[in-house]
Amino acid sequence: MVDLRPVSPAAPPLAGAPIMGQRWADLVFLHWRVPVADVEPLVPRGCAVDTYDGSAWVGLIPFRLLDAGPGRLPGVPWLGSFVEWNVRTYTVDAEGRRDVAFCSLDAQRLGVVLGARAVFALPYAWARMTGSREGDVLRYASRRLWPGPRGASSTATVRLGAPLPPDDPDAGLAEFLTARYGLHTRIAGRLVHVPNTHEPWPLHRAELLGLDDGLLAAAGLHGVADRAPDSVLCSPGVRTRFGAPVPATALPPGTRT
Template identity: 35%
Template sequence: MLERRWLEMTWRDGLFCHWPVDPAVVAETLPDGLSVATYEGDAYLSVVAFVMDDIRPRGTPIGLSFPELNLRTYVEGPNGPGVYFYNLDADDRIGVSVARRLFALPYYRAEMDVSRPVTADRSGDGGDSVRFVSRRTHPGVPHARFDATYEPTGEAFAAEPGSLDAFLVENYRFYAAGKRLYRGEIAHEPWTLREAATEVRENTLFEANGFDRPDGDPIVRYAEPIDVGADRIRSAR
């Protein structure tokens, strides 16, 4: 539960790609204070791409918008279950600098483009199809690239409590490690999800974060736009 809504925003054009992995692969990468969360014995690594739209302090009429791309896993921590980020690539120079300096969040500057491609059977707007392209430009860190086109293919649904989808997307807390362990809280209605078709032309996020590429195809979901509130980042307890 949020102590207060410090920031408000809308997330749109969301793509979730989830790979099951051996928990030992994740465990060795986590900072002190966090342990691996599993579902039926599997840990997960997830690539998540979306646009953060109209980000603003509560009550402010005008906000900022930029795309974000992250690799994350799922953990148990001192404040309860949550997400642990390996990287947060974003096309926002000021926001990246502030997040890195104040909270040790693993934000990296990137050049990004999110578009609606024209398809062979349609003219003009590509409808629900989204192309998300990212090239990391942050100095002194491993390069990372991502280039994918995705679109929803199934009926809209909400994740059933206790299901794998709920484990992977209904997360309202994240952790970050710097000089100490930090945590952030968010709030939103349950996600509206759809199965999705994807064409991934390039994805080097695993290599950039020291992982071997997981075997097999990911679980892929498209996420409908959702309004989000976020509290200030605080020390974990």
């Protein structure tokens, strides 16, 4: 068994200087409960799938990434602001760190896609994307350009609702799905943890008005988007900073939480 660290809305501070800062805005969190076995082939080798209420969870998250820049410097004009849409699940390493693992990340900027693939070995794809907010309604659309499957697309329309109170019955699940302060990936054949830190998420309930998704299936999660999400949340966003990757100890094959 893995000695899991507690999930907490309060992020730990970075151990060293940040390597990158950025702002995440107008996020939509769509999540589905799925069998652990469906997700295990998609996570970095050496991780276990993190579970809640006995299930794995996969997320489809469109948002606007703004003002990305190196270290503590201001964001890079144009290149540092774009729409991103990721498919993700949740993982644990031998240290008990509870991270995000990305199945895919679609983004507007080809330079960002190439850089993230080369430096962090993340499954970024270049896509034609739009994102807008009109009052309390968020609309996102994406169509993949490179690499394949070319043309994989998604559209989502969501209405922002009231803030999620701390004593809400769904607060525990919401915290599990969003209070993640790092990602797992493999760089040069080794499992690493890339930490980040930000203020607690301001989460809101939300109503899904429309979804036509092919990104989950393109990531290997077939049939998931054929049913309604089990959790729909939104957030106006946070400012975040990333630290340098640190080695993570791999778990033995077949480890489950």
